Amino acid sequence: GENVEQHPSTLSVQEGDSAVIKCTYSDSASNYFPWYKQELGKRPQLIIDIRSNVGEKKDQRIAVTLNKTAKHFSLHITETQPEDSAVYFCAASKGSASKIIFGSGTRLSIRP
């Protein structure tokens, strides 16, 4: 089955700097790659996603890149702010109503 690996497990950056989180997946049939943000005590919320027919997607300060050949995708957050502090999960899935498998998570801390 699908396996998603995520690095790093913790990341601390200075406010205003950029943060990058990387994930790899094992199943070449996976075609949908979302990123979820989970603040302490809250539900996971989708922040950005990318499908296999696209190499890059941006939404204001966040962007995701996908390399299908290497089977890896990354989340980029620029101009980090205190409210970006949270746990970020990457995920991968194929098809509708299918398994959406999460990476192990990255705890991002923004230093003032």
Added chain:
Amino acid sequence: DTEVTQTPKHLVMGMTNKKSLKCEQHMGHRAMYWYKQKAKKPPELMFVYSYEKLSINESVPSRFSPECPNSSLLNLHLHALQPEDSALYLCASSQAAGSGANVLTFGAGSRLTVL
């Protein structure tokens, strides 16, 4: 309505109790999911329902019994649980087809403690 509502928010039960977790959405989503999340871990898939039919069971022990009475409701019946089953149980929904098929909307979760 763009929310998934879960009840109860907190549940404490003994190992011999029978209880149920409930999940409701009115977004017209036809796929619904149960995930289990332990502290500092990612959500772990338990069950997927598609068009009210169980489509995925991730080898979950039979002490967890899902039920989908209609397209808006999803239940998780709990019986004879173990202390290690204590966790946050997240319900999610998505469209069953089309471009939004994989986009999960999560509920706030039910935090379960088994004594």
